[in-house]
Amino acid sequence: MTEDMSSRTRPSHPAVRLHVDLDGDLRPHRSAKIEAHLRVEVAADRAPNDLPAVELAVIIAVDVAEANRAAVRHALPAALRALPDGISFAVLGGGPEPVRFHPRDAGTWAVADRDQRRRAAFAVGSLPLHRDGPRPAGYAPWAAEARALLTDRPLSVPHLVLITDGSSAAGETRLDEELDACAGKFTCDVFAVGADWPPDPLLAIAERLHGTAQFVDEGLGRAVTDAIARLRRAGPARLEIEVTLRPSVRQVSLTEKTPRPHRLVGLPAADRPHCWTFPTHQWEQGRRDYLLTLVAGADDDPLETDLQFAMVSVDGAHVPVVARWHLPRPSAPPGPTGGGSVRSLDATARMRGALREGLTALQAHRPDTARECLAQAARLAARFGTDWVLDEIRTVADVEDAAEGRIRLRTVAAGTLGPMILRAGSHPGAPVADGAGAPPGPRCGACRNPAGGEARHCIACGKKLL
Known part of the structure; x- marks a missing residue:
């Protein structure tokens, strides 16, 4: 009987370190979203030699x-x-x-x-x-x-x-x-x-x-x-990220943001309630950044008390995801929460998505959509200093003011767009900056209400976020 990748023996893994960053201040709501930036590091000092x-x-x-x-x-x-x-x-x-x-x-x-x-x-x-x-x-x-x-x-x-x-x-x-x-x-x-x-x-x-x-x-x-x-x-060719949840957590998802953005598929543990595993592959020394999203309710949890909503485990390393429910404030609308590096993760994902969507629209001869999306990608690239994104935009448009999103589309050969779309979706990204120095999260241009998570429209006034 043949085995799949999950059961094959491997050499011992190098040292793994975990770090989690999130805004731990929550407001009770029927389904509050908690977002955490999870960083997984494979230590360079113990990286193995090339696999035979x-x-x-x-x-x-x-x-x-x-x-x-x-x-x-x-x-x-x-x-x-x-x-x-x-x-x-x-x-x-x-x-x-x-x-x-x-x-x-x-x-x-x-x-x-x-x-x-x-x-x-x-x-x-x-x-x-x-x-x-x-x-x-x-x-x-x-x-x-x-x-x-x-x-x-x-x-x-x-x-x-x-x-x-x-x-x-x-x-x-x-x-x-x-x-x-x-x-x-x-x-x-x-x-x-x-x-x-x-x-x-x-x-x-x-x-x-x-x-x-x-x-x-x-x-x-x-x-x-x-x-x-x-x-x-690749040292540990496969690592499983295990997430054990507090019973009040109703949903969990894990998305790799860097170096290669994609959403991981979670598998429930057959013998452990509230435990999910997310297989990952092709590890090398260095670090990967993930967005861990939990949806939780506060019905049975105490207020103003630190609570552990999840435990993340990778190859013997463990890190808790801790937050607390605060007393409700009627003036504060419920919404997703996250630390500075979570906002950085989200902004980076929006930048990549806007670049890919803009190039795809250009390929489909939809110039208005292409202009809007590429302008958004240029603004975010200028904020984060992501030169390769600006270089891609300059291939198809004149960038008059990247920070303001002022661009002018040019006529380009259709054959050049496919490779650019591939790079937008699969280009390895730089590690996300630490939360302490992360740029501020997005705000609605109409009412200045802060937006979080993967929001596309303002939760207060309904306007589309740029």
Whole structure:
């Protein structure tokens, strides 16, 4: 019986440190939202050496049309020749359905050595690619084939490298369903080549399978090699963030904000009431920032008393989430609360979202929406000093005053927008600043009422927040 990623043995984890920041002053309400900035650090001083290559099983799937063979002709052999000794690997090509190309025998894997690398690099010169006629119905068949292959190779780090030009994406049907089946079974990095691929499904794959999605114009072979090297550097390839809740907490969610924004899927513990686990993958030394959101009621809790609403645990490290209910003030409207770094997390997420939404609107020829969203992204980027966001905006618009959000759209080639949308959704972000120096949270421009959490409209007057 094969095992999934959660049950495979791993070397001991390096030291893990936790820090939580939140505004601990709450007002009783039927469903108050508590937001906390959770920082998880893997100590650099105890980071392990590279994981042995024998612990990795990697599939390289080439979803490329015959007309674009030049995009992979030299890069793919180069990536195969650079595989480390001992790694298990397989190569998939494309026909009406994904097909195993190397090794060809069902149920077998290649284990990299000098002879295997040479044979694989030579063989991919005749790799089957899409031609005129039936093509795989979207990316779901590629994920399903990878899941089936990796089930037969239960190693510590199973990974899919998907190289695509979008040639099978037009018939996308059941991607969400297949990603649900694959989540936790393996991770995936997506490399887009050419100029005719939709970015949204690629970002969905990278987010659900804890990887990255990026456009590669040149240097595809090096990008694949770097992705495999990153897998080996990942100390604890999987860490579970465990959240044990106070009974009055009705909902819990956890969203990674940096380095790669995505929402984690929580799993209830079968034998522990009020306990949820959130699996994470591809850890390296350094830190990650998360937004922990709890929805709690005050019906049975005492007022003016410190209460522990949750305990967060990661690999033997624990940190409590503590706040208190204050006596109600009629003049204070109920709303989400959070510390300075929580507001920083939210603002960073809004910046990324506005950038992505603006670029998508520009691609769809909706200039008014694009202008509004990119202006919001520029204001937030100026506030946080996020140069890469401003650089992206300057590619499609003249930025007259970033702090004021004054921009003027330019005519741009449609082919440039897809890579930018990928970067907006998958570009690694800088660590969030500590709460002490975080910028103030957003306020309504009409009534100046403070807004919190992931608010889009003012809770007092209903105006849309900028």
